[in-house]
Amino acid sequence: xxxxxxxxxxxxTHGSRIDAYVDRYAARAAGMVASEIRALFAVASRPEVVSxxxxxxxxxxxxxxxxxxxxxxxxxxxxxxxxxxGSGQGDPHLREQICEVMRLExxxxxxxxVVVTVGSQQALDxxxxxxxxxxxxxxxxxxxxVGALGTFSAYQAHVVHVAxxxxxxxxxxxxxxxxxxARQGRRIKFLYTIPNFQNPAGVTLDLSRRRQxxxxxxxxxxxxxxxxxxxxxxxxxxxxRALRADDPEGVVYLGSFSxxxxxxxxxxxxxxxxxxxDKLVLAMESAVxxxxxxxxLAVGQFLATQPWREQIKSFRELYRDRxxxxxxxxxxxxxxGCTWTRPAGGFFVWMTLPEGLDSKALLPRAVAERVAFVPxxxxxxxxxxxxxxxxxxxxxxxxxxxxxxxxxxxxxxQELRVHETFGTSSPIGRNGVHTPAPDIA
Amino acid sequence: xxxxxxxxxxxxTHGSRIDAYVDRYAARAAGMVASEIRALFAVASRPEVVSxxxxxxxxxxxxxxxxxxxxxxxxxxxxxxxxxxGSGQGDPHLREQICEVMRLExxxxxxxxVVVTVGSQQALDxxxxxxxxxxxxxxxxxxxxVGALGTFSAYQAHVVHVAxxxxxxxxxxxxxxxxxxARQGRRIKFLYTIPNFQNPAGVTLDLSRRRQxxxxxxxxxxxxxxxxxxxxxxxxxxxxRALRADDPEGVVYLGSFSxxxxxxxxxxxxxxxxxxxDKLVLAMESAVxxxxxxxxLAVGQFLATQPWREQIKSFRELYRDRxxxxxxxxxxxxxxGCTWTRPAGGFFVWMTLPEGLDSKALLPRAVAERVAFVPxxxxxxxxxxxxxxxxxxxxxxxxxxxxxxxxxxxxxxQELRVHETFGTSSPIGRNGVHTPAPDIA
Numbered sequence: 001x002x003x004x005x006x007x008x009x010x011x012x013t014h015g016s017r018i019d020a021y022v023d024r025y026a027a028r029a030a031g032m033v034a035s036e037i038r039a040l041f042a043v044a045s046r047p048e049v050v051s052x053x054x055x056x057x058x059x060x061x062x063x064x065x066x067x068x069x070x071x072x073x074x075x076x077x078x079x080x081x082x083x084x085x086g087s088g089q090g091d092p093h094l095r096e097q098i099c100e101v102m103r104l105e106x107x108x109x110x111x112x113x114v115v116v117t118v119g120s121q122q123a124l125d126x127x128x129x130x131x132x133x134x135x136x137x138x139x140x141x142x143x144x145x146v147g148a149l150g151t152f153s154a155y156q157a158h159v160v161h162v163a164x165x166x167x168x169x170x171x172x173x174x175x176x177x178x179x180x181x182a183r184q185g186r187r188i189k190f191l192y193t194i195p196n197f198q199n200p201a202g203v204t205l206d207l208s209r210r211r212q213x214x215x216x217x218x219x220x221x222x223x224x225x226x227x228x229x230x231x232x233x234x235x236x237x238x239x240x241r242a243l244r245a246d247d248p249e250g251v252v253y254l255g256s257f258s259x260x261x262x263x264x265x266x267x268x269x270x271x272x273x274x275x276x277x278d279k280l281v282l283a284m285e286s287a288v289x290x291x292x293x294x295x296x297l298a299v300g301q302f303l304a305t306q307p308w309r310e311q312i313k314s315f316r317e318l319y320r321d322r323x324x325x326x327x328x329x330x331x332x333x334x335x336x337g338c339t340w341t342r343p344a345g346g347f348f349v350w351m352t353l354p355e356g357l358d359s360k361a362l363l364p365r366a367v368a369e370r371v372a373f374v375p376x377x378x379x380x381x382x383x384x385x386x387x388x389x390x391x392x393x394x395x396x397x398x399x400x401x402x403x404x405x406x407x408x409x410x411x412x413x414q415e416l417r418v419h420e421t422f423g424t425s426s427p428i429g430r431n432g433v434h435t436p437a438p439d440i441a
Numbered sequence: 442x443x444x445x446x447x448x449x450x451x452x453x454t455h456g457s458r459i460d461a462y463v464d465r466y467a468a469r470a471a472g473m474v475a476s477e478i479r480a481l482f483a484v485a486s487r488p489e490v491v492s493x494x495x496x497x498x499x500x501x502x503x504x505x506x507x508x509x510x511x512x513x514x515x516x517x518x519x520x521x522x523x524x525x526x527g528s529g530q531g532d533p534h535l536r537e538q539i540c541e542v543m544r545l546e547x548x549x550x551x552x553x554x555v556v557v558t559v560g561s562q563q564a565l566d567x568x569x570x571x572x573x574x575x576x577x578x579x580x581x582x583x584x585x586x587v588g589a590l591g592t593f594s595a596y597q598a599h600v601v602h603v604a605x606x607x608x609x610x611x612x613x614x615x616x617x618x619x620x621x622x623a624r625q626g627r628r629i630k631f632l633y634t635i636p637n638f639q640n641p642a643g644v645t646l647d648l649s650r651r652r653q654x655x656x657x658x659x660x661x662x663x664x665x666x667x668x669x670x671x672x673x674x675x676x677x678x679x680x681x682r683a684l685r686a687d688d689p690e691g692v693v694y695l696g697s698f699s700x701x702x703x704x705x706x707x708x709x710x711x712x713x714x715x716x717x718x719d720k721l722v723l724a725m726e727s728a729v730x731x732x733x734x735x736x737x738l739a740v741g742q743f744l745a746t747q748p749w750r751e752q753i754k755s756f757r758e759l760y761r762d763r764x765x766x767x768x769x770x771x772x773x774x775x776x777x778g779c780t781w782t783r784p785a786g787g788f789f790v791w792m793t794l795p796e797g798l799d800s801k802a803l804l805p806r807a808v809a810e811r812v813a814f815v816p817x818x819x820x821x822x823x824x825x826x827x828x829x830x831x832x833x834x835x836x837x838x839x840x841x842x843x844x845x846x847x848x849x850x851x852x853x854x855q856e857l858r859v860h861e862t863f864g865t866s867s868p869i870g871r872n873g874v875h876t877p878a879p880d881i882a
Contacts, residue, residue, distance in 0.1 A: 019716030032723040059524040068516035075509035083500040083705035118729040264524035264734040275460030282473040288559040293705040
């Protein structure tokens with residue numbers, strides 16, 4: 001804690017100004033700390049760098065002319081509504097459309113139990129806000145989404161990671177962790193899980209495990225928060241059945257249009273048991289009054305007038321090509337000792353470096369060679385992850401992905417030679433900071 | 442606290458479902474309670490009711506054709522940016538434009554110290570998040586903005602009201618309150634003030650008092666949060682000089698385009714001392730990652746291509762006519778014993794009922810007579826306000842305002858007769874709940 005507070009102060013005095021308010025912040029502000037790698041990502045956004053770091057969807061694939069007409073038409077037909085305040089819960093018609101989208105994953109829901117949020121990030125924030133007292137335990141896959149860990153940290157939750165493998169979260173490990181927490185007298189508030197094409201691991205929770213995990217959580221009285229931004233972006237066959245489909249009272253489901261349409265409107269949602277929904281609406285109103293009516297109606301208009309299922313299909317094909325480009329070049333170019341996951345959807349590959357290599361030490365060298373990734377430590381709330389890194393295939397075109405992987409392979413090979421010669425990874429950047437950075441660099 | 446928790450539970454079991462999570466919420470969730478008057482406002486939104494309750498700007502006065510062209514053009518020219526994630530701090534060009542807007546109130550600011558937020562409501566939320574530990578004191582005018590009180594309550598702040606009069610916040614009362622808090626060993630985190638055309642009181646902080654208030658707060662080490670959504674909507678002469686203009690290091694300034702352009706994009710901002718800005722950006726990222734790029738660029742485009750100063754001028758004239766309609770009909774129709782403020786800008790008149798009348802008891806009778814207002818109790822964090830009510834003149838057209846005031850005068854007269862006959866106000870609805878409702882009904 002002291003270490004984190006120090007980091008905050010360092011960042012605040014940057015630019016040689018002293019923070020007059022340093023003694024006056026809330027205790028929770030100590031959990032809001034800028035990542036050390038942030039400065040590097042500013043460099044990484046230069047055009048000559050192939051960024052395999054960000055989670056930005058490829059919105060250029062959208063029919064921009066259609067979207068332009070659609071928003072103009074929205075102002076012409078419904079301007080006084082689109083430009084006005086809306087309700088805290090969100091536009092009723094959009095909430096119906098959201099239920100239609102969720103039906104693709106086996107969910108039967110009442111639009112009245114949906115709350116529209118400023119991206120699913122805000123849904124995460126509000127869920128954490130209504131459930132977490134400082135010190136409460138949140139269970140999360142290890143690794144897990146960096147933005148969720150940041151939010152949990154901002155509310156002073158204690159994140160306990162649960163092991164996962166190629167079939168996703170491990171039910172036995174989950175049961176054991178819950179038992180350990182109970183023995184220690186710790187209060188678990190919820191399990192946070194990304195079942196499909198997990199960020200950052202790229203793995204998917206096996207269907208047979210889903211029932212087991214629901215049973216384990218039900219028995220222990222642990223709410224499940226199912227975060228599913230990528231569920232419709234599977235590369236093989238139909239979308240998998242959501243956890244929420246089999247347990248309406250035990251699961252809060254979070255969805256988003258950021259990956260299936262466009263993040264620029266910031267429209268996500270939470271589907272929650274009715275009583276929890278009541279609290280979410282109050283929390284929403286206290287946080288932002290209401291989401292942008294314009295954004296909500298624009299998304300609603302897109303769903304109502306455009307072949308959105310076809311749009312998702314075309315996104316799937318686009319991302320599958322990029323996944324193939326990445327897996328193909330990893331296979332062809334990475335030195336022995338590197339391993340990686342093989343995602344069946346979504347945006348991310350999770351890579352493990354040969355023993356002794358450190359992904360954070362690697363990053364400045366990689367950026368110097370004009371390729372960027374996210375070091376693994378950001379995806380853990382504890383000190384794990386140094387041997388891992390996340391590679392995104394969502395944004396660069398296939399040739400750029402191959403070029404990026406080629407550059408990265410070169411950097412890793414060089415680092416391996418140093419390691420073999422001197423028996424250690426190069427020391428730069430090894431003083432790890434485990435606080436998350438935003439996921440959108 | 443227990444009483445509030447009970448209310449929460451009651452609301453949760455509405456619709457005969459039991460809240461399985463009732464024992465699992467965070468302590469702060471007890472401060473998130475639905476207002477009892479919410480159900481009434483659902484009725485009040487019927488077209489036959491003249492609503493003098495809501496704070497909705499009259500967006501119909503905007504040139505909708507121009508706005509339609511502008512958003513279409515935005516997608517055509519900058520679609521891949523407008524539809525993509527943005528930065529947590531907000532669009533750099535919009536932040537420059539925001540500085541230009543603030544210059545109208547004497548503020549010289551660096552765009553780098555501005556954070557774009559989801560309405561100024563979110564700026565309030567983030568400021569409270571980074572400063573308030575449970576039990577910390579927030580000073581606020583009595584009465585104060587209902588949405589701010591809701592946010593302070595959600596973070597378990599203790600709101601202490603400071604007296605105001607026709608010239609706004611009273612410096613002597615402020616100094617005295619700060620002294621009392623110091624004697625009690627309580628920690629004041631900030632003063633929350635709405636200096637111009639205050640919501641709900643409609644009064645404006647006298648220029649001569651502004652320097653005094655800054656001095657008092659500086660000496661006591663109390664940060665000033667200056668919430669200024671209505672500052673450019675004054676009916677006489679030039680905008681007043683902002684508190685922030687004279688104290689860049691001691692003031693966080695909150696602004697909004699909701700009243701000068703349109704609330705439907707939800708674009709507000711905070712201008713903060715540099716170190717505080719750092720924390721705000723981190724809090725913003727953890728809350729929503731980033732605001733809608735589309736919304737930000739749309740507002741930016743409006744400012745860049747449209748005569749926005751003229752637009753504000755035309756809003757000012759429109760609202761002045763409505764203010765005149767309200768004050769004129771109050772003067773002509775209200776029974777003796779009623780008093781009210783005479784706002785020189787903004788949206789609201791604050792009315793005081795004759796001794797013995799209760800505004801919450803009055804509301805159901807008023808709605809039955811097809812007129813709505815907001816009872817005064819929502820604008821206090823304690824049990825004050827029963828004798829007051831807020832009347833908005835922003836949304837209904839002048840004739841409707843006059844009709845609404847006529848209906849309200851009739852209800853008050855009738856209530857006065859009951860009071861004179863039986864020596865008491867009618868009992869319905871008197872078991873007051875002081876928790877705020879959203880301001881946009």
